[in-house]
Amino acid sequence: MDSLPVINHTDPSTLSKADFTSDQDVRWCPGCGDYSILAQVQRTLPELNIPRENYVFVSGIGCSSRFPYYMNTYGMHSIHGRAPAIATGIKAARPDLSVWVITGDGDSLSIGGNHFIHVMRRNVDLQLMLFNNRIYGITKGQYSPTSEQGKITKSTPMGSIDHPINPVAIALAANATFVARTIDVEAKHLQSMIKRAAEHRGTSFIEVYQNCNIFNDGAFAPLSEKASKADHLLYLEHGKPMRFGKNNEKGIAMIGGCQPAVVDVQSHGEENLLVHDEQSEFIALMLSRFVRSEFPTLIGVIHAVERPTYDSMMAEQLKQAQQKGKDTIQALLDRGDSWEVT
Amino acid sequence: MTTEQLENVVIRFTGDSGDGMQLTGTEFTKTSAIAGNDLATFPDFPAEIRAPAGTLAGVSGFQIHFSSNAVFTPGDAVDVLVAMNPAALKSNLADLKEDGVLILNSEGFNKRNLERVNYDKDPRQDSSLSKYRVFDVDITGMTLKAIEELKLNQRSAVRCKNFFALGLVYWMFNRDPKHTIEWVEKKFAKQETIKNANIYALKAGYAFGETSEVFTHNYIVKKADIPKGRYRNISGNEALALGMMAAAELSGLELFLGSYPITPASDVLHYLSRQKKFGVKTFQAEDEIAAISAAIGASFCGSLAATTTSGPGLVLKGEALGLANMLELPLLVIDIQRGGPSTGLPTKTEQADLMLALHGRNGESPLPIVAAKGPGDCFYAAIEAARIAVTHMTPVILLSDGYIANGAEPWPIPSMQDIPKIDVQFRTEVEGFQPYLRDPKTLARPWAIPGVPGLEHRVGGLEKQDVTGTVSYDPQNHEHMIKTRAAKVAAVADSLPPTEVDGDLEGDLLIVGWGSSHGAIEAALPALRSNNKKVGHIGLRYLNPLPKDLKEICGRYQNVLVPELNMGQLSKHLQTELGLKVAEYHKVQGKPFRVIEIIEAAKRVLEAN
Numbered sequence: 001m002d003s004l005p006v007i008n009h010t011d012p013s014t015l016s017k018a019d020f021t022s023d024q025d026v027r028w029c030p031g032c033g034d035y036s037i038l039a040q041v042q043r044t045l046p047e048l049n050i051p052r053e054n055y056v057f058v059s060g061i062g063c064s065s066r067f068p069y070y071m072n073t074y075g076m077h078s079i080h081g082r083a084p085a086i087a088t089g090i091k092a093a094r095p096d097l098s099v100w101v102i103t104g105d106g107d108s109l110s111i112g113g114n115h116f117i118h119v120m121r122r123n124v125d126l127q128l129m130l131f132n133n134r135i136y137g138i139t140k141g142q143y144s145p146t147s148e149q150g151k152i153t154k155s156t157p158m159g160s161i162d163h164p165i166n167p168v169a170i171a172l173a174a175n176a177t178f179v180a181r182t183i184d185v186e187a188k189h190l191q192s193m194i195k196r197a198a199e200h201r202g203t204s205f206i207e208v209y210q211n212c213n214i215f216n217d218g219a220f221a222p223l224s225e226k227a228s229k230a231d232h233l234l235y236l237e238h239g240k241p242m243r244f245g246k247n248n249e250k251g252i253a254m255i256g257g258c259q260p261a262v263v264d265v266q267s268h269g270e271e272n273l274l275v276h277d278e279q280s281e282f283i284a285l286m287l288s289r290f291v292r293s294e295f296p297t298l299i300g301v302i303h304a305v306e307r308p309t310y311d312s313m314m315a316e317q318l319k320q321a322q323q324k325g326k327d328t329i330q331a332l333l334d335r336g337d338s339w340e341v342t
Numbered sequence: 343m344t345t346e347q348l349e350n351v352v353i354r355f356t357g358d359s360g361d362g363m364q365l366t367g368t369e370f371t372k373t374s375a376i377a378g379n380d381l382a383t384f385p386d387f388p389a390e391i392r393a394p395a396g397t398l399a400g401v402s403g404f405q406i407h408f409s410s411n412a413v414f415t416p417g418d419a420v421d422v423l424v425a426m427n428p429a430a431l432k433s434n435l436a437d438l439k440e441d442g443v444l445i446l447n448s449e450g451f452n453k454r455n456l457e458r459v460n461y462d463k464d465p466r467q468d469s470s471l472s473k474y475r476v477f478d479v480d481i482t483g484m485t486l487k488a489i490e491e492l493k494l495n496q497r498s499a500v501r502c503k504n505f506f507a508l509g510l511v512y513w514m515f516n517r518d519p520k521h522t523i524e525w526v527e528k529k530f531a532k533q534e535t536i537k538n539a540n541i542y543a544l545k546a547g548y549a550f551g552e553t554s555e556v557f558t559h560n561y562i563v564k565k566a567d568i569p570k571g572r573y574r575n576i577s578g579n580e581a582l583a584l585g586m587m588a589a590a591e592l593s594g595l596e597l598f599l600g601s602y603p604i605t606p607a608s609d610v611l612h613y614l615s616r617q618k619k620f621g622v623k624t625f626q627a628e629d630e631i632a633a634i635s636a637a638i639g640a641s642f643c644g645s646l647a648a649t650t651t652s653g654p655g656l657v658l659k660g661e662a663l664g665l666a667n668m669l670e671l672p673l674l675v676i677d678i679q680r681g682g683p684s685t686g687l688p689t690k691t692e693q694a695d696l697m698l699a700l701h702g703r704n705g706e707s708p709l710p711i712v713a714a715k716g717p718g719d720c721f722y723a724a725i726e727a728a729r730i731a732v733t734h735m736t737p738v739i740l741l742s743d744g745y746i747a748n749g750a751e752p753w754p755i756p757s758m759q760d761i762p763k764i765d766v767q768f769r770t771e772v773e774g775f776q777p778y779l780r781d782p783k784t785l786a787r788p789w790a791i792p793g794v795p796g797l798e799h800r801v802g803g804l805e806k807q808d809v810t811g812t813v814s815y816d817p818q819n820h821e822h823m824i825k826t827r828a829a830k831v832a833a834v835a836d837s838l839p840p841t842e843v844d845g846d847l848e849g850d851l852l853i854v855g856w857g858s859s860h861g862a863i864e865a866a867l868p869a870l871r872s873n874n875k876k877v878g879h880i881g882l883r884y885l886n887p888l889p890k891d892l893k894e895i896c897g898r899y900q901n902v903l904v905p906e907l908n909m910g911q912l913s914k915h916l917q918t919e920l921g922l923k924v925a926e927y928h929k930v931q932g933k934p935f936r937v938i939e940i941i942e943a944a945k946r947v948l949e950a951n
């Protein structure tokens with residue numbers, strides 16, 4: 001790479017939210033959950049100690065995918081569903097960059113489902129934030145792969161007959177090494193997830209529940225409204241028993257040896273509650289099935305394990321191959337069965 | 343025994359796909375090249391990996407044309423046909439010349455094999471082969487005998503029969519088997535028995551020719567008068583891979599290939615995957631869309647990014663190609679055409695993706711297109727495509743085809759020092775930076791890659807304001823941008839070298855070809871010119887934009903003939919772009935042109951006027 005410019009990086013310790021705000025007007029509908037997510041990202045990046053010029057935000061197509069335009073970093077607003085593949089190329093070419101994929105539920109789970117799976121099983125070192133509003137926003141309100149069965153939309157006037165996709169379960173099935181969930185309105189929690197994801201080496205998947213107040217308003221209302229929130233949200237924390245409720249009175253325990261269930265902490269005993277272990281694949285798989293109404297919605301880091309990243313392994317193979325010394329193209333051309341015509 | 347001198351010979355080795363005919367052909371090719379012949383080859387293998395043994399679907403062939411003169415094609419008609427079984431005979435006999443040599447493997451002509459291909463009677467026993475010089479040789483039996491002492495199992499022993507056949511043909515053409523022996527020794531260095539078995543079989547075949555008195559003739563094909571220098575054999579796909587690597591070195595860029603396996607393009611991925619030593623990064627993606635997308639990502643980051651595919655894959659890449667066009671990033675998109683539509687004839691050749699390359703995207707999205715003319719030329723075509731891509735900041739489509747990809751030819755080894763460097767300037771200057779501020783000459787925008795402080799910017803597929811790159815829906819701006827992107831592609835023509843014309847520079851007929859038909863047209867030229875007719879030939883390298891001098895050159899001839907392995911795609915392109923009226927000649931049979939076909943098509947045009 002003799003042509004690459006020599007770069008003197010700027011000092012990342014002086015960065016603030018304003019440094020990450022581009023000069024573009026943000027054009028989401030007033031009240032859209034995307035605003036909060038943008039703000040939390042812009043707030044968190046200055047804490048990561050990465051020079052601004054090393055960030056690349058890549059997105060597909062959708063309301064959420066306009067995100068890169070609003071970030072004062074390098075960015076690419078690409079084509080529908082393909083951002084993970086583009087990001088893979090970016091990271092493979094330049095493992096030193098901090099790469100972020102911004103995508104929607106339609107973008108990454110319908111058209112881009114294939115790339116979504118493959119980026120995770122490869123464990124490319126990037127952050128993938130899925131803004132899940134359970135609707136197609138930008139195309140004006142058709143049901144999405146995460147919409148609930150029976151959902152009435154313009155394209156499903158009698159209700160959707162598709163069974164919804166479970167993004168966390170798919171990510172785990174694809175062997176994602178970091179899987180977390182959070183909500184647009186939980187600013188602090190969202191920030192902490194962004195930070196954890198950024199610190200993780202490998203594909204960090206964050207599902208962000210995002211309200212589309214135009215086409216699917218209130219999809220996550222029980223989780224975001226003060227009155228109901230505590231009874232519906234469980235904050236997962238590594239090493240901590242799974243508890244929730246207004247007075248932390250409810251918990252998750254295994255009943256009959258193998259069935260998770262919501263229990264009353266007092267009568268069941270705190271010591272008998274399930275303790276979260278981010279590294280346990282089995283706990284993660286079980287938690288990914290907490291989608292029925294009897295369970296609280298889990299937010300936090302569901303799974304986090306270390307596995308070599310695709311880009312580092314690619315770089316390592318190149319290094320190994322080059323250990324035996326440099327070769328020239330001329331030598332390669334000359335090699336093989338050749339003969340002299342005199 | 344007499345030794346006859348020949349100028350031109352075409353041999354075709356045919357057998358079941360498990361019979362090792364490709365290897366036999368390759369070895370014969372190498373030995374002939376070393377002996378100083380000019381040559382061209384045409385491997386032809388079935389689409390099925392292992393079709394049932396002995397069936398027509400499983401026939402594999404390798405044709406080589408070698409000569410003491412210049413060779414441009416693998417040859418129209420076959421002088422020597424080696425057929426290991428009835429299926430091979432049945433599907434290839436039509437191409438054997440009258441009085442041609444036909445070597446049959448007797449053991450292959452058993453009842454079962456004959457029935458499989460619906461021979462009611464053994465063709466060796468009726469008069470159907472009387473036009474040919476038939477040699478019914480117990481190849482399998484003699485092979486087994488020759489390697490008896492090695493005590494190989496029956497299956498492995500039978501597999502050595504291709505080396506017996508090769509040995510016999512080596513004798514027939516006075517070829518020294520030593521290069522093949524050396525190759526076997528290297529290849530099977532760790533498998534003593536297999537190594538010896540192959541060598542014994544080869545020598546036995548040679549000795550059989552020499553001693554059996556079955557053959558009354560053998561032949562000599564003298565060295566060709568080829569320009570001095572160092573040569574090697576090269577296939578189109580190998581040359582493409584080397585060309586991309588050379589382009590990376592010439593530009594100082596890192597090569598990144600995103601690809602998804604597809605016949606006949608996969609070999610380029612295979613070849614480049616082995617070149618990590620040179621810093622080449624290859625990515626086998628989950629599909630073609632991911633392959634080109636990853637390449638776009640790598641290009642955004644300053645790599646020389648490429649994606650290789652064949653027709654159906656290019657279709658899938660269309661949307662991302664549109665994105666690359668909007669982003670104005672350099673990208674090499676290589677389409678090794680095969681027979682279509684749809685899955686079509688995956689292992690056969692065609693030149694029918696030109697319209698796809700020109701127009702296969704939504705919206706107004708012109709792109710430069712270059713075409714390779716032959717195996718060795720792929721090397722230069724790849725460098726040229728890369729040069730255009732990085733100079734003008736645009737994706738470039740390079741068209742090759744199955745015939746070029748798998749065909750091989752002796753190739754003068756280039757010297758990297760003689761090839762001009764490719765000038766790449768990454769933008770680092772912050773002052774005055776605008777993502778879509780253009781170079782006035784090339785209309786290229788700056789290549790500003792992530793990691794450079796002060797140049798942070800966003801690109802995307804939405805229409806953008808010129809210069810600033812800000813998203814814009816302004817109708818006037820959109821039209822301006824459409825025209826600007828088109829002008830950028832048109833500007834490529836400014837730096838193209840003058841178009842080369844072979845043969846007569848004016849006169850009765852100009853044959854304009856592209857891609858792999860180059861060889862057949864070149865070979866047809868002498869026959870056409872010897873008739874008091876003035877005939878020229880252009881093998882077009884640049885299909886879009888067309889060279890500026892093309893129209894004027896075409897005007898110097900009474901007629902222009904465009905032969906193509908499609909239904910007239912270049913003809914239509916020339917008609918729309920240059921207003922040229924051309925005579926068309928089409929062939930879509932999954933096969934390359936035969937020289938005679940070009941000659942006849944040209945004569946029809948000449949005689950009609």
Ligand SMILES: Cc1ncc(C[n+]2csc(CCOP(=O)(O)OP(=O)(O)O)c2C)c(N)n1
Nearest residue numbers: 061062063064080104105106107136137138
């Ligand atoms: C190839 C292609 N097909 C369809 C579309 C239209 N399209 C754009 S975004 C989208 C769905 C967006 O939904 P989601 O990803 O959930 O994003 P949101 O707008 O809700 O943020 C569709 C169908 C397109 N742009 N490209």
Ligand code: SF4
Nearest residue numbers: 029032063137212213
């Ligand atoms: S349509 Fe929905 S998702 Fe899109 S910007 Fe408006 S509120 Fe947000």
